[in-house]
Amino acid sequence: MKNIKNEKGFTMIEMMIVLLVISVLLIITIPNITKNQSAINEKGCSAYTKMVQSQVQSYELANNKLPESLDVLVTEEYLNEGETTCPTGETLVLIDGIVTAVRDE
Numbered sequence: 730m731k732n733i734k735n736e737k738g739f740t741m742i743e744m745m746i747v748l749l750v751i752s753v754l755l756i757i758t759i760p761n762i763t764k765n766q767s768a769i770n771e772k773g774c775s776a777y778t779k780m781v782q783s784q785v786q787s788y789e790l791a792n793n794k795l796p797e798s799l800d801v802l803v804t805e806e807y808l809n810e811g812e813t814t815c816p817t818g819e820t821l822v823l824i825d826g827i828v829t830a831v832r833d834e
Contacts, residue, residue: 770816770817771817773815773816773817774815774816774817774819774830777815777816777821778815778821778828778829778830781799781802781808781812781813781821781828782827782828784802784807784808785802785823785826785828787807788801788802788805788807789826795825795826796823797823798823799813799821799822799823799828800813815830817830818833819831819832819833820832820833
């Protein structure tokens with residue numbers, strides 16, 4: 730039998746240092762993510778509103794008229810069922826061809 734004298738691997742100290750560095754990075758990043766969550770959601774709602782607005786324009790190009798409401802876009806399959814609200818819970822409304830997000834009171 731051969732004795733292996735030169736085993737390579739990480740020591741316990743090296744592993745603990747790596748875990749310490751990862752922990753410090755997590756402690757720094759998690760509060761920043763939670764603090765900016767509302768800004769992230771607001772930008773997501775803005776982008777979603779623009780996407781629905783592009784579907785309104787697509788409907789207008791195909792039918793030579795604006796849709797009366799967002800329900801028309803759902804029935805004509807320009808939008809899926811339930812896609813008339815933002816991820817933040819705001820309801821999207823269509824007024825004179827412009828899509829806007831309205832907070833439910």
